[in-house]
Amino acid sequence: MSTHAGPPATERPVVGSYDTYAAAQRAVDFLSDDKFPVERTAIIGSDLKMVETVLGRLTVGRAAMAGAGSGAWFGLLVGLLLTLFTRNHSEVFPLLLGGVVFGAAFGAIFGAIAQALTGGRRDFTSRSQIVASRYDVVADAEVAEDAKNRLIKLSWRED
Numbered sequence: 001m002s003t004h005a006g007p008p009a010t011e012r013p014v015v016g017s018y019d020t021y022a023a024a025q026r027a028v029d030f031l032s033d034d035k036f037p038v039e040r041t042a043i044i045g046s047d048l049k050m051v052e053t054v055l056g057r058l059t060v061g062r063a064a065m066a067g068a069g070s071g072a073w074f075g076l077l078v079g080l081l082l083t084l085f086t087r088n089h090s091e092v093f094p095l096l097l098g099g100v101v102f103g104a105a106f107g108a109i110f111g112a113i114a115q116a117l118t119g120g121r122r123d124f125t126s127r128s129q130i131v132a133s134r135y136d137v138v139a140d141a142e143v144a145e146d147a148k149n150r151l152i153k154l155s156w157r158e159d
Contacts (some may be wrong), residue, residue, distance in 0.1 A: 044138060
């Protein structure tokens with residue numbers, strides 16, 4: 001891992017500007033493949049916004065199912081920990097199964113209760129992400145011109 005300590009990324013010259021993060025990543029990857037010192041670059045997203053995509057309605061039943069899933073995993077973990085303290089190998093499966101079943105049951109109960117207590121204030125599921133309207137690849141001033149020239153080759157390849 002490099003400990004290069006150049007100027008802050010926002011003060012470096014822009015060597016390429018892209019509409020998507022994937023395109024900016026592709027540019028830095030191209031520079032890396034071309035043996036450019038990529039530790040002297042950065043990708044900066046500008047005009048950030050948070051986008052929350054609504055996935056669906058969250059009912060008490062769905063909350064109970066989600067709680068059951070989480071509880072089952074937690075119960076499996078507890079069951080695995082309990083098997084560390086048993087000497088009888090025939091007890092391993094019942095401990096694991098019991099952990100999963102009880103974990104799922106308690107998870108379902110708590111999930112349903114938690115959703116019911118919200119009073120319908122947030123009865124939907126969603127996924128949030130931060131996106132930028134533009135992604136700039138910047139480089140240290142000493143290598144910026146070289147990076148720009150190399151990225152011109154990439155733009156010719158993509159045309």
